[in-house]
Amino acid sequence: MQTADAPLNSHAAPSIALLRGPAPTRKAHEASALGSVRRLVKDEEVFVEGDRAAFYYKVQSGAVRTFKLLSDGRRQIDAFHLPGDIFGMEPGEEHRFSAEAVGDATIVSYRRSNLGALDQDDGDVPTQMMSAVLLSLVRAQNHMLLLGRKNAVEKIATFLLDLSGRTANNDQIDLPMSRTDIADHLGLTIETVSRSLTQLERQGVIELPAHRRFIVLRNRPALERLDM
Amino acid sequence: MQTADAPLNSHAAPSIALLRGPAPTRKAHEASALGSVRRLVKDEEVFVEGDRAAFYYKVQSGAVRTFKLLSDGRRQIDAFHLPGDIFGMEPGEEHRFSAEAVGDATIVSYRRSNLGALDQDDGDVPTQMMSAVLLSLVRAQNHMLLLGRKNAVEKIATFLLDLSGRTANNDQIDLPMSRTDIADHLGLTIETVSRSLTQLERQGVIELPAHRRFIVLRNRPALERLDM
DNA sequence: CGTGTGTTTGAACCACTTCAACCCAAGTGG
DNA sequence: CCACTTGGGTTGAAGTGGTTCAAACACACG
Numbered sequence: 001m002q003t004a005d006a007p008l009n010s011h012a013a014p015s016i017a018l019l020r021g022p023a024p025t026r027k028a029h030e031a032s033a034l035g036s037v038r039r040l041v042k043d044e045e046v047f048v049e050g051d052r053a054a055f056y057y058k059v060q061s062g063a064v065r066t067f068k069l070l071s072d073g074r075r076q077i078d079a080f081h082l083p084g085d086i087f088g089m090e091p092g093e094e095h096r097f098s099a100e101a102v103g104d105a106t107i108v109s110y111r112r113s114n115l116g117a118l119d120q121d122d123g124d125v126p127t128q129m130m131s132a133v134l135l136s137l138v139r140a141q142n143h144m145l146l147l148g149r150k151n152a153v154e155k156i157a158t159f160l161l162d163l164s165g166r167t168a169n170n171d172q173i174d175l176p177m178s179r180t181d182i183a184d185h186l187g188l189t190i191e192t193v194s195r196s197l198t199q200l201e202r203q204g205v206i207e208l209p210a211h212r213r214f215i216v217l218r219n220r221p222a223l224e225r226l227d228m
Numbered sequence: 229m230q231t232a233d234a235p236l237n238s239h240a241a242p243s244i245a246l247l248r249g250p251a252p253t254r255k256a257h258e259a260s261a262l263g264s265v266r267r268l269v270k271d272e273e274v275f276v277e278g279d280r281a282a283f284y285y286k287v288q289s290g291a292v293r294t295f296k297l298l299s300d301g302r303r304q305i306d307a308f309h310l311p312g313d314i315f316g317m318e319p320g321e322e323h324r325f326s327a328e329a330v331g332d333a334t335i336v337s338y339r340r341s342n343l344g345a346l347d348q349d350d351g352d353v354p355t356q357m358m359s360a361v362l363l364s365l366v367r368a369q370n371h372m373l374l375l376g377r378k379n380a381v382e383k384i385a386t387f388l389l390d391l392s393g394r395t396a397n398n399d400q401i402d403l404p405m406s407r408t409d410i411a412d413h414l415g416l417t418i419e420t421v422s423r424s425l426t427q428l429e430r431q432g433v434i435e436l437p438a439h440r441r442f443i444v445l446r447n448r449p450a451l452e453r454l455d456m
Numbered sequence: 457c458g459t460g461t462g463t464t465t466g467a468a469c470c471a472c473t474t475c476a477a478c479c480c481a482a483g484t485g486g
Numbered sequence: 487c488c489a490c491t492t493g494g495g496t497t498g499a500a501g502t503g504g505t506t507c508a509a510a511c512a513c514a515c516g
Contacts, residue, residue: 068373071456076373091362096369133361134319140368141324145296145304147375148415152472179495187376189473194496210481212495228299380504407463420504422464438513440463 035108040064040101047088048098055109056088062105063176067184068097077185079139080177082166086132102177147187155186156196157226160206164217171217263336268292268329275316276326283337284316290333291404295412296325305413307367308405310394314360330405375415383414384424385454388434392445399445 037060040046046057046064057064059081066087067077078097081087090096090112146158159182164173175182183190197215200206205223207216217223265288268274274285274292285292287309294315295305306325309315318324318340374386387410392401403410411418425443428434433451435444445451 068369070373070377074377076376078369078372089362089365091359091366096366130358130361131319133358133365134317137317137361137365137368138319138324140365140372141296141306144306144368144371144375145298147372148304148412149298149302178493184376190495191474191497192472195472198496212480406461417505418463419465419506423504426464440513 035110038107038109040105040107042101042103044101046099046101046107047095049095051095052093053088053090053095054112056086056090056112057099057107057109059083059085059087060106060108063102064099064105064107065102065177065181065185066097066099075184076187077181078143079136080181080185082176089129089133089136102181152186152188152192152196153199154226155188156193156200157205157223159186160215160217161220161223161227171220173215173217175213175215263338266335266337268333268335270329270331272329274327274329274335275323277323279323281316281318281321281323282340284314284318284340285327285335285337287311287313287315288334288336291330292327292333292335293330293405293409293413294325294327303412304415305409306371307364308409308413310404317357317361317364330409380414380416380420380424381427382454383416384421384428385433385451387414388443388445389448389451389455399448401443401445403441403443 035058038046040062047053049068061083064081064085064087065077066079066081067075069075079087080102087099088095146155150158160173163175164171167173177185179190179193182188183193186193188196197206197208200223201208203222205217205219207218208214209216263286268290275281275283277296289311292309292313292315293305294307294309295303297303307315308330315327316323374383378386388401391403392399395401405413407418407421410416411421414421416424425434425436428451429436431450433445433447435446436442437444
């Protein structure tokens with residue numbers, strides 16, 4: 001059930017959710033003065049739970065998953081981080097979870113000590129950091145509602161809407177992650193994810209082209225009804 | 229299934245998780261210069277999802293629950309806030325969830341604008357706020373693992389250990405909240421909470437005195453084994 | 457004491473999981 | 487080219503942990 005695949009190297013830094021609202025303007029792919037860029041292959045780890053958290057990161061391209069494991073291997077992916085998102089912020093000295101590239105990806109790492117970096121120009125860094133962390137918290141809170149109180153189809157609906165909102169490709173979603181990743185994010189099994197998707201397809205709410213990493217939203221209002 | 233109890237008044241302020249690690253030293257019950265104290269009766273609301281978030285709060289005595297509702301009334305309590313904990317921090321202009329007193333309680337409210345307040349003396353405010361928010365995030369992340377991947381007994385075990393760690397009354401836990409609250413926090417029904425507790429009691433792991441708001445931990449290692 | 461709120465317990469049910477095939481597209485190499 | 491493998495993904499059938507529905511407790515309170 002786990003995706004403990006191909007660990008290659010190992011940096012260090014904590015984790016948060018995402019940053020989009022507060023520090024949007026600047027495009028994600030500029031190397032940002034003080035950060036060093038790092039290229040990751042599919043499933044490569046960025047850091048592991050327990051590592052010293054010397055850096056935090058910003059996704060430049062691709063996607064990163066942050067997750068926790070139970071001793072017997074059960075996995076919970078707390079968030080997927082897309083281009084522009086910041087992750088790896090920690091309150092203490094070490095990482096509270098692990099981070100891996102979902103597919104090939106590039107990230108920028110910032111030394112935790114010099115909290116400078118990110119978007120130099122606009123705005124004081126502390127405010128920016130605070131915004132990023134608060135946004136992560138909001139996402140986490142929404143996700144707790146999903147995990148604790150929604151059924152399988154509702155979970156999928158919420159997930160699709162969230163993803164479509166973050167990738168912006170009007171009603172076309174190009175999933176960066178596998179069904180297994182989705183399952184471990186939504187607190188389901190891979191089979192239930194698959195069944196829920198086909199159910200939504202049978203109802204004409206979505207479309208699942210042959211290319212299984214693609215989903216088309218056919219009836220957004222129906223999804224939104226499932227979301228509330 | 230819901231616990232839509234007795235809303236009384238309505239302030240305004242957002243919500244976060246808790247603060248304990250970073251700003252511990254000072255005792256919770258000092259009124260803290262700039263904050264105004266507020267006395268709450270059981271189930272009284274502090275603010276409702278959608279309210280303008282003009283304040284944030286610190287619990288002085290009692291307990292506060294923050295939660296979200298689905299349109300059909302399903303409820304997810306994202307956190308219980310105990311004395312010393314800060315809640316109601318928001319990234320935007322309005323509250324992302326609601327807050328109510330669990331039992332009678334007193335809280336201190338701080339204007340969001342003058343981020344001064346809290347523990348004047350030790351430490352810059354931004355750092356303190358950041359710590360509080362990051363701590364909330366850590367708690368949320370742990371809770372996502374619980375909600376998404378743990379079974380009923382494991383959820384209860386984790387909950388009891390967490391609570392005992394936060395109230396510090398060595399192995400004696402005085403629950404501030406009802407079974408319904410616990411259920412809505414752990415993503416279970418009240419019946420499953422009850423059954424899991426009696427199961428743990430039958431196994432000699434805990435003790436449930438007649439006073440149903442009391443629990444004694446009899447075998448902490450056993451609980452910790454369920455927790456990992 | 458009766459009434460009420462919160463909790464426990466029982467029994468039937470069901471949404472999701474588990475186990476097991478099977479499918480399908482993309483390599484690999486003979 | 488054509489086996490053969492490999493890594494997702496889907497589908498079916500059976501099992502089950504937790505829910506739902508219902509009833510009995512139990513203590514607190516006027």
